[in-house]
Amino acid sequence: MASLKTGKITSLFLTEIYIQKAFLSPRDTKSLQEECYQIRDSDAIGQRWSQKNYLGGYTSYASIPKVPLLSSSFLDLEKKIHTHVARFSDLLDYDLKPRQVYCNSLWINIMPPGVVHTGHIHPQSFISGTIYLSVPPKASSLKFEDPRLGFLMAAPLQKKKLKVEHQRFFQFAPQAGDLVLFESWLRHEVPANPAKKDRISVSFNYDWKSL
Numbered sequence: 395m396a397s398l399k400t401g402k403i404t405s406l407f408l409t410e411i412y413i414q415k416a417f418l419s420p421r422d423t424k425s426l427q428e429e430c431y432q433i434r435d436s437d438a439i440g441q442r443w444s445q446k447n448y449l450g451g452y453t454s455y456a457s458i459p460k461v462p463l464l465s466s467s468f469l470d471l472e473k474k475i476h477t478h479v480a481r482f483s484d485l486l487d488y489d490l491k492p493r494q495v496y497c498n499s500l501w502i503n504i505m506p507p508g509v510v511h512t513g514h515i516h517p518q519s520f521i522s523g524t525i526y527l528s529v530p531p532k533a534s535s536l537k538f539e540d541p542r543l544g545f546l547m548a549a550p551l552q553k554k555k556l557k558v559e560h561q562r563f564f565q566f567a568p569q570a571g572d573l574v575l576f577e578s579w580l581r582h583e584v585p586a587n588p589a590k591k592d593r594i595s596v597s598f599n600y601d602w603k604s605l
Protein backbone atom coordinates (compact mmCIF):
# COMPACT_ATOMS: atom_id res chain seq x y z
CA MET A 395 0.00 0.00 0.00
CA ALA A 396 1.27 3.48 -0.83
CA SER A 397 2.50 5.43 2.17
CA LEU A 398 0.04 8.18 3.10
CA LYS A 399 1.55 11.41 4.38
CA THR A 400 -0.32 13.11 7.19
CA GLY A 401 -1.33 16.69 6.50
CA LYS A 402 -0.45 16.32 2.78
CA ILE A 403 -2.49 15.53 -0.28
CA THR A 404 -2.30 12.00 -1.67
CA SER A 405 -3.06 11.78 -5.40
CA LEU A 406 -5.33 8.96 -6.56
CA PHE A 407 -6.90 7.94 -9.88
CA LEU A 408 -4.55 9.89 -12.09
CA THR A 409 -5.37 10.89 -15.66
CA GLU A 410 -2.17 10.51 -17.62
CA ILE A 411 -1.20 11.52 -21.13
CA TYR A 412 2.04 10.73 -22.97
CA ILE A 413 3.75 13.24 -25.25
CA GLN A 414 6.71 12.61 -27.54
CA LYS A 415 7.97 15.83 -29.07
CA ALA A 416 9.58 15.58 -32.53
CA PHE A 417 8.40 11.97 -32.94
CA LEU A 418 8.70 12.48 -36.72
CA SER A 419 11.46 14.31 -38.57
CA PRO A 420 10.45 17.36 -40.66
CA ARG A 421 11.19 15.29 -43.78
CA ASP A 422 8.88 12.41 -42.76
CA THR A 423 6.26 14.88 -41.62
CA LYS A 424 6.26 16.57 -45.01
CA SER A 425 6.11 13.39 -47.10
CA LEU A 426 3.28 11.93 -44.99
CA GLN A 427 1.47 15.24 -45.31
CA GLU A 428 1.66 15.00 -49.12
CA GLU A 429 0.43 11.42 -48.99
CA CYS A 430 -2.56 12.50 -46.87
CA TYR A 431 -3.66 14.84 -49.66
CA GLN A 432 -3.16 12.09 -52.29
CA ILE A 433 -5.30 9.67 -50.25
CA ARG A 434 -7.97 12.33 -49.73
CA ASP A 435 -8.09 13.18 -53.42
CA SER A 436 -8.54 9.52 -54.38
CA ASP A 437 -11.09 8.75 -51.64
CA ALA A 438 -14.48 9.78 -53.04
CA ILE A 439 -16.39 7.75 -50.42
CA GLY A 440 -14.47 9.41 -47.60
CA GLN A 441 -15.02 12.85 -49.09
CA ARG A 442 -18.77 12.22 -49.29
CA TRP A 443 -18.85 10.88 -45.71
CA SER A 444 -16.88 13.88 -44.48
CA GLN A 445 -19.25 16.31 -46.21
CA LYS A 446 -22.06 14.96 -44.02
CA ASN A 447 -20.18 14.18 -40.82
CA TYR A 448 -17.07 16.37 -40.68
CA LEU A 449 -18.25 19.64 -42.10
CA GLY A 450 -15.58 21.36 -44.22
CA GLY A 451 -12.92 18.78 -43.39
CA TYR A 452 -11.78 15.37 -44.53
CA THR A 453 -11.26 12.19 -42.52
CA SER A 454 -10.59 8.67 -43.75
CA TYR A 455 -12.09 7.29 -40.50
CA ALA A 456 -15.21 5.83 -42.16
CA SER A 457 -13.80 4.93 -45.58
CA ILE A 458 -10.18 3.89 -44.92
CA PRO A 459 -9.99 3.18 -41.19
CA LYS A 460 -6.65 1.32 -41.56
CA VAL A 461 -4.47 3.48 -43.81
CA PRO A 462 -1.36 1.26 -43.20
CA LEU A 463 -3.08 -1.44 -45.30
CA LEU A 464 -2.68 0.69 -48.41
CA SER A 465 0.52 2.61 -47.75
CA SER A 466 3.99 1.33 -46.81
CA SER A 467 4.96 4.67 -45.29
CA PHE A 468 1.92 4.55 -43.01
CA LEU A 469 2.80 0.93 -42.17
CA ASP A 470 6.26 2.14 -41.08
CA LEU A 471 4.55 4.86 -39.07
CA GLU A 472 2.36 2.29 -37.32
CA LYS A 473 5.44 0.24 -36.35
CA LYS A 474 7.04 3.34 -34.90
CA ILE A 475 3.93 4.21 -32.91
CA HIS A 476 3.70 0.65 -31.55
CA THR A 477 6.84 1.08 -29.40
CA HIS A 478 5.46 4.18 -27.72
CA VAL A 479 2.01 2.71 -27.14
CA ALA A 480 3.61 -0.40 -25.55
CA ARG A 481 5.70 1.89 -23.33
CA PHE A 482 2.72 4.00 -22.31
CA SER A 483 0.71 0.86 -21.52
CA ASP A 484 3.55 -0.36 -19.33
CA LEU A 485 3.84 3.00 -17.57
CA LEU A 486 0.11 2.79 -16.85
CA ASP A 487 0.77 -0.62 -15.19
CA TYR A 488 -1.31 -2.68 -17.60
CA ASP A 489 -0.24 -6.33 -17.68
CA LEU A 490 -0.78 -7.49 -21.26
CA LYS A 491 1.35 -10.65 -21.26
CA PRO A 492 1.09 -12.87 -23.24
CA ARG A 493 -0.80 -10.40 -25.39
CA GLN A 494 0.45 -7.20 -27.03
CA VAL A 495 -0.88 -3.81 -27.98
CA TYR A 496 -2.53 -3.93 -31.39
CA CYS A 497 -3.44 -1.07 -33.75
CA ASN A 498 -7.07 -1.58 -34.79
CA SER A 499 -7.43 1.68 -36.72
CA LEU A 500 -5.30 4.53 -38.02
CA TRP A 501 -6.79 7.31 -40.09
CA ILE A 502 -6.17 10.76 -41.57
CA ASN A 503 -7.73 14.07 -40.50
CA ILE A 504 -7.49 17.24 -42.58
CA MET A 505 -9.00 20.31 -40.88
CA PRO A 506 -9.13 23.43 -43.06
CA PRO A 507 -9.74 26.82 -41.36
CA GLY A 508 -12.90 26.88 -39.24
CA VAL A 509 -13.38 23.11 -39.02
CA VAL A 510 -14.24 21.70 -35.59
CA HIS A 511 -14.18 18.24 -34.05
CA THR A 512 -16.57 18.16 -31.10
CA GLY A 513 -16.03 16.33 -27.79
CA HIS A 514 -15.79 12.54 -28.00
CA ILE A 515 -14.13 9.40 -26.66
CA HIS A 516 -12.77 6.41 -28.61
CA PRO A 517 -14.74 3.24 -27.77
CA GLN A 518 -13.43 -0.28 -28.43
CA SER A 519 -9.82 0.57 -27.71
CA PHE A 520 -7.77 1.35 -24.59
CA ILE A 521 -5.07 3.70 -25.87
CA SER A 522 -5.62 6.31 -28.55
CA GLY A 523 -3.46 9.05 -29.90
CA THR A 524 -2.57 11.50 -32.61
CA ILE A 525 0.47 12.48 -34.63
CA TYR A 526 0.61 15.98 -36.07
CA LEU A 527 1.76 16.48 -39.65
CA SER A 528 0.82 20.11 -40.18
CA VAL A 529 0.18 22.66 -37.44
CA PRO A 530 0.09 26.13 -38.98
CA PRO A 531 0.37 29.25 -36.77
CA LYS A 532 -2.63 29.66 -34.41
CA ALA A 533 -4.00 26.19 -35.29
CA SER A 534 -6.30 24.57 -32.71
CA SER A 535 -4.94 22.72 -29.71
CA LEU A 536 -6.15 19.32 -28.56
CA LYS A 537 -8.44 20.00 -25.61
CA PHE A 538 -8.82 17.34 -22.90
CA GLU A 539 -11.68 17.36 -20.41
CA ASP A 540 -11.61 16.34 -16.74
CA PRO A 541 -13.41 12.95 -16.71
CA ARG A 542 -15.09 13.90 -13.40
CA LEU A 543 -16.76 16.97 -14.88
CA GLY A 544 -20.21 15.36 -14.87
CA PHE A 545 -19.91 14.55 -11.15
CA LEU A 546 -19.06 18.07 -9.96
CA MET A 547 -22.19 19.31 -8.23
CA ALA A 548 -21.60 22.01 -5.62
CA ALA A 549 -18.01 22.84 -6.55
CA PRO A 550 -17.05 26.52 -6.24
CA LEU A 551 -15.25 28.49 -8.93
CA GLN A 552 -11.55 27.78 -9.15
CA LYS A 553 -8.72 30.22 -8.46
CA LYS A 554 -7.40 32.21 -11.42
CA LYS A 555 -3.95 30.70 -10.86
CA LEU A 556 -4.12 26.97 -10.18
CA LYS A 557 -2.05 23.83 -10.54
CA VAL A 558 -2.21 22.28 -14.00
CA GLU A 559 -3.44 18.99 -12.49
CA HIS A 560 -6.42 20.81 -10.96
CA GLN A 561 -7.57 22.37 -14.24
CA ARG A 562 -10.90 21.13 -15.60
CA PHE A 563 -9.53 21.33 -19.14
CA PHE A 564 -6.03 20.94 -20.53
CA GLN A 565 -5.02 22.16 -23.97
CA PHE A 566 -2.09 20.49 -25.67
CA ALA A 567 -0.70 22.83 -28.34
CA PRO A 568 1.17 20.47 -30.71
CA GLN A 569 3.88 21.17 -33.24
CA ALA A 570 4.30 19.26 -36.48
CA GLY A 571 6.00 15.93 -35.77
CA ASP A 572 4.66 15.55 -32.21
CA LEU A 573 2.92 12.45 -30.87
CA VAL A 574 0.34 12.40 -28.07
CA LEU A 575 -1.15 9.30 -26.43
CA PHE A 576 -4.05 9.10 -23.96
CA GLU A 577 -6.40 6.49 -22.57
CA SER A 578 -9.34 6.03 -24.94
CA TRP A 579 -11.97 6.92 -22.31
CA LEU A 580 -10.56 10.45 -21.96
CA ARG A 581 -12.95 12.87 -23.59
CA HIS A 582 -11.36 15.42 -25.92
CA GLU A 583 -12.14 17.82 -28.73
CA VAL A 584 -10.50 20.03 -31.32
CA PRO A 585 -11.99 23.54 -31.21
CA ALA A 586 -12.64 25.35 -34.51
CA ASN A 587 -9.35 25.76 -36.35
CA PRO A 588 -8.58 29.53 -36.41
CA ALA A 589 -5.47 29.07 -38.61
CA LYS A 590 -5.34 30.20 -42.22
CA LYS A 591 -4.10 26.81 -43.43
CA ASP A 592 -4.99 23.13 -43.01
CA ARG A 593 -4.26 21.39 -39.73
CA ILE A 594 -3.33 17.78 -40.61
CA SER A 595 -3.08 14.87 -38.21
CA VAL A 596 -3.16 11.08 -38.07
CA SER A 597 -5.17 9.46 -35.29
CA PHE A 598 -5.19 5.85 -34.12
CA ASN A 599 -6.72 3.37 -31.69
CA TYR A 600 -4.99 0.47 -29.96
CA ASP A 601 -6.48 -2.53 -28.25
CA TRP A 602 -4.65 -5.68 -27.12
CA LYS A 603 -4.58 -9.24 -28.36
CA SER A 604 -2.36 -12.27 -29.06
CA LEU A 605 -0.31 -11.68 -32.20
Ligand SMILES: [Fe+2]
Pocket residue numbers: 514515516582597
Ligand atom coordinates in the same frame (compact mmCIF):
# COMPACT_ATOMS: atom_id res chain seq x y z
FE1 LIG B 1 -10.40 11.77 -30.95
